[in-house]
Amino acid sequence: MRASWAFEEGLWRLRLRLDAGEELAGTVTDGQRVELATDTCHVRLPRSTGPTATGRTATGSAAIGRTGTGSAAIGRTATGSAAIGRTGTGSAAIGRTATGSAVNGSAAGLDSVHPDLLALAAWTVAAPWAVGRVVFDRPISPDLAEAFHSGWGIEAGPVGGTPRSGTRLAISYSGGADSAAVAAMLPDAPLIHFRRVSHPRIPNRWTHYRSDVLAALAEKTGRDVTPVESDLEFLLRSPRPGYPEHHAVMVGAILLADAMDLGGVALGYEIGSRWLGGGRYVHRFTPDNPMWSGHGPWGRLFAAAGLPLVLPVGGISEAMTMRLALGSELRDQVRWCLRGDGSGPCGRCGKCLYKELIQAAVERRPMRTTITADRPVARKWQQPPPYGGQEMIEYGCAHVPGIEDTPFARAAEYLKATPESTRWLERCYPPAVEEIPARWRGTIETIMAREFGFMEAGDVKRVESWGGR
Numbered sequence: 277m278r279a280s281w282a283f284e285e286g287l288w289r290l291r292l293r294l295d296a297g298e299e300l301a302g303t304v305t306d307g308q309r310v311e312l313a314t315d316t317c318h319v320r321l322p323r324s325t326g327p328t329a330t331g332r333t334a335t336g337s338a339a340i341g342r343t344g345t346g347s348a349a350i351g352r353t354a355t356g357s358a359a360i361g362r363t364g365t366g367s368a369a370i371g372r373t374a375t376g377s378a379v380n381g382s383a384a385g386l387d388s389v390h391p392d393l394l395a396l397a398a399w400t401v402a403a404p405w406a407v408g409r410v411v412f413d414r415p416i417s418p419d420l421a422e423a424f425h426s427g428w429g430i431e432a433g434p435v436g437g438t439p440r441s442g443t444r445l446a447i448s449y450s451g452g453a454d455s456a457a458v459a460a461m462l463p464d465a466p467l468i469h470f471r472r473v474s475h476p477r478i479p480n481r482w483t484h485y486r487s488d489v490l491a492a493l494a495e496k497t498g499r500d501v502t503p504v505e506s507d508l509e510f511l512l513r514s515p516r517p518g519y520p521e522h523h524a525v526m527v528g529a530i531l532l533a534d535a536m537d538l539g540g541v542a543l544g545y546e547i548g549s550r551w552l553g554g555g556r557y558v559h560r561f562t563p564d565n566p567m568w569s570g571h572g573p574w575g576r577l578f579a580a581a582g583l584p585l586v587l588p589v590g591g592i593s594e595a596m597t598m599r600l601a602l603g604s605e606l607r608d609q610v611r612w613c614l615r616g617d618g619s620g621p622c623g624r625c626g627k628c629l630y631k632e633l634i635q636a637a638v639e640r641r642p643m644r645t646t647i648t649a650d651r652p653v654a655r656k657w658q659q660p661p662p663y664g665g666q667e668m669i670e671y672g673c674a675h676v677p678g679i680e681d682t683p684f685a686r687a688a689e690y691l692k693a694t695p696e697s698t699r700w701l702e703r704c705y706p707p708a709v710e711e712i713p714a715r716w717r718g719t720i721e722t723i724m725a726r727e728f729g730f731m732e733a734g735d736v737k738r739v740e741s742w743g744g745r
């Protein structure tokens with residue numbers, strides 16, 4: 277794999293070139309099979325974030341107001357063909373970008389990004405398809421190269437740069453309950469919001485996904501929000517557009533890390549995603565989660581780039597992040613539905629159904645939904661477990677009055693969960709706090725102790741035997 281970046285008129289353009297032996301079919305760290313659709317994507321950063329910014333981020337509302345207009349610039353894609361570039365002729369082009377972008381960049385410092393950050397950002401997009409080696413267009417630090425080698429068995433280079441570091445913690449903010457909980461916990465941290473925009477070569481058949489609505493809600497938080505626009509999700513031909521790796525949502529934070537002096541990125545992954553197997557994919561205790569554990573390949577790679585991953589809510593459940601988010605001043609901007617418009621969530625999708633169960637449980641009230649058990653979005657709850665996010669299905673079934681009259685009636689019969697059997701989901705799992713980098717650990721630990729308390733040995737055992745029953 278060869279990955280090269282070019283900076284032009286406020287946006288970074290990434291081009292991937294497959295080596296012989298690399299296929300359009302690839303595998304994400306979570307095991308999902310994916311197919312590559314095209315070889316370029318771009319990331320547009322807000323214009324006014326500069327390297328001289330200190331304290332607060334220098335992202336003004338002027339920059340924010342500019343969203344949604346990228347397509348004119350995007351239209352000038354470097355290669356008109358929809359074919360995926362192969363190496364062989366690629367090296368000349370790669371060599372050109374190395375010097376070109378450093379000279380041609382005009383926006384305040386956005387073009388001078390540390391090569392380790394560029395490599396990391398590229399890897400969040402390229403990783404599913406790379407085999408054996410990856411060649412970047414700028415030399416990376418030995419530490420980063422070592423993280424590629426130990427994490428993936430990948431020879432990454434050229435090697436020769438020096439490491440980077442930063443000081444501030446930014447939040448990768450989607451606007452869902454989990455990231456809103458993190459934002460509520462860390463009121464001074466800047467938010468960086470990834471917004472999907474169309475790709476010039478790929479028709480957008482997914483207009484029901486309202487990234488514009490989510491971006492508008494993020495702006496309404498009144499927080500220091502930096503919107504970052506990208507079409508990188510359209511690199512996936514199948515199963516559908518999406519992040520090539522989950523970490524690609526952080527591409528903006530990575531490319532802005534020097535300009536914003538970032539020394540860490542906080543994410544809203546909660547105990548289910550971090551420790552219980554990621555719900556959707558497996559159903560077991562996962563201390564060595566390859567995506568989110570501090571000692572896993574991704575955790576080590578981000579740390580080597582001076583931007584460690586930080587999971588402030590990694591020790592608490594989705595029910596508790598929801599309680600935190602809906603009890604905060606961000607309540608009116610929290611939105612987990614990707615389909616709803618400005619007036620509210622759609623109320624019809626699977627995400628709305630799942631999250632309504634959790635919210636009803638948190639609020640100890642009956643569910644408010646028009647979805648019935650015979651609807652396709654409710655089908656999986658008519659089957660026996662295991663379920664994705666099963667710990668929250670148990671919590672919901674244990675706490676929602678009248679669960680027998682909801683689409684979760686069958687699941688409740690299978691699971692037989694009670695308030696007692698799910699009480700561990702209201703407390704914090706201590707190893708999640710131990711995993712937080714030292715400079716932010718004390719803050720998080722204090723909040724966890726105050727808001728939730730820590731699990732006792734019996735609760736810890738519930739976590740560590742999860743899925744083993």
Ligand SMILES: [Zn+2]
Binds near residue numbers: 627
């Ligand atoms: Zn919905």
